[in-house]
Amino acid sequence: MKENVNLLVVGSGGREHAICKALLKSDKVAKVYCAPGNPGMTFDGIEVVAIDELNFDALKGFVYDNDIEWTFVGPEDALVAGIVDSFREDNLKIFGPDKRAAQLEGSKNYAMEFMDKYHIPTAKFKTYTTSDEAIAGLKEFDEPVVIKEDGLAAGKGVVIAQSYQEAEDEIRLMFRKGQKKVVLEEFLVGNEYSMFLVLSDKGYRILPMAQDHKRAYDNDEGLNTGGMGAYSPLPQLFDAEYQAMITDIVEPTVKGLEAGDYHYHGILYIGMIMTKEGPKVIEYNVRLGDPETQVVLPRVESDFAELIDAAINDKQLPELKISDKAYLNVVVAGAGYPKQAVKGQALPKLESQKDIYTIYANVKIEDEVVYGNGGRILSIVGEASTIEEAHKLVYKYLENYKWNDCFYRHDIGVKAFK
Structure with a gap:
């Protein structure tokens, strides 16, 4: 990797804040820009650029003008x-x-057909193009049934219907909202895990695993969200289960990408569930997860920028050095999230504390006061020797402040030690 390089990260959330922080740790990186970024990133020396993530021409112009590697x-x-x-x-x-x-x-x-083609274990599924067809197809699935919007939904386009009547209502609603396709899947039982691969034509490296918490409220109640917290490592995951994930899921996925001539250069997130029959894929994402990135990247002790540089340039991917430390992330969201979240609430002035990190997402800053700007506002990440210690550290910190018109879950990471 060259020396003294400038890098650009596209995006604006907590995930991108964590990515920028990880890249800035490299001795070979001079500046990290983030477009459009968020003002909270500036506290960590990240330079934000007011260009929308979908304005490709303006982003390319910025790359030319600022010598972005x-x-x-x-x-x-x-x-x-x-x-x-x-x-x-x-x-x-x-x-x-x-x-x-x-x-x-x-x-x-598309993802389910890829898994089917390359014999990657997943749920039984079927795709429908009308509400009547989907409702008629419900009889092929036991209750509860999983209903997924076909397209992007920011992690919130999944409903687990406990009854056929609830499923019928959700199917009709999805098509009324403009969905062209709806996927029905069998409901899988087991612990869910997030695995992240860095891929290039030279192979892959597996980043530390994490567990996300999708539901809005404690005890996995409430609506699905983009994610309310995460932690890493996973002490409850046995070595044999991890190896089964690689053998049964990762390797056939990578071989499928090679056979399909994808020339995949990027992150592949594999959302898995450990069932009685072994690991199965819940979903693929083509980027890092949020809130998992905030606990995964701090555990990568080797140079993350050099890893990405090698992947982009199809050089041999360096081996990863992974920390044994535990990281736990609790997301603070605006009241009402994931529906209509409150905006504009003044946030408490957060004091710096050893082993506590604030990762910003939807915020704005006026006259040195930080305000919530909707949805998931920020993450509080704790570092400790164990998940239980990190859990206590983060919640003690959160309890020091008054969070007006905000909420957070109180049970992030509990599955790892109870």
Whole structure:
């Protein structure tokens, strides 16, 4: 990797804040820009650029004008829209899958057909193009039944219907909202885990695993969200289960990408569930997860920028050095999330504390006061020797402050030690 390089990260959320922080740790990185970024990133020396993530021409112009070595794409919307194809047309280096490969996240049906073709264990499924067909197809599935919007839904397009009547109502609603396809899946039982691969034509490396918490409220109650917290490592995951994930899921997935001539350069997130029959895939995402990135990347002790540089340039991917420390992330969201979240609430002035990190997402700053700007506002991440210690550290910190018109879960990480 060259010395003293400038890098650009595309996106604006907590995931992108964590990516920028990880890249800035490299001795070979001079500046990290984030477009459009968020004002909270500036506290960590990240330079934010007011360019929308879907304005590809303006982003490319910024790359030319600021001597950017390469660009790292954070969000799925830009990947599915073809940002990588656009950059490559102008011979600009960029990390992320192209538009075709991004369909693994952009279409649930496309992903399920990929798994079916390459014999990757997943749920029984069927895709429907009308509400009447989907409702008639319910009889092929036991209750509860999983209903997924086919396209991108920011992690919230999944409903677990406990009864056929609830499923019928949800199916009709999805099609009324403009869905062209809806996927029905069998409900799988087991612990869910997030695995992240860094891929190139030279192979892959597996980043530390994490566990996400999708439901809005404690005890996994409430609506699905983009994610309310995460932790890493996973002490409850046995070595044999981890190896089964690699043998049964990762290796056939990578072989499928090679056989399908995808030339995949980017992150592949594999959402898995450990069932009685072994690991099965719940979903593919074509980027890092949020809130998992905030606990995964701090555990990577080796140079993350050098890893990405090697992947972009198809050089041998360096071995990873992974920390044994535990990281736990609790997301603070605006009241009402994931529906209509409160905006504009003044946030408490957060004091710096050893082993506590604030990662910003939807915020604005006026007169040195930080305000919530909707949805998931920020993450509080704790570092400790164990998940239980990190859990206590983060919640003690959160309890020091008054969070007006905000909420957070109180049970992040509990599955790891209870």
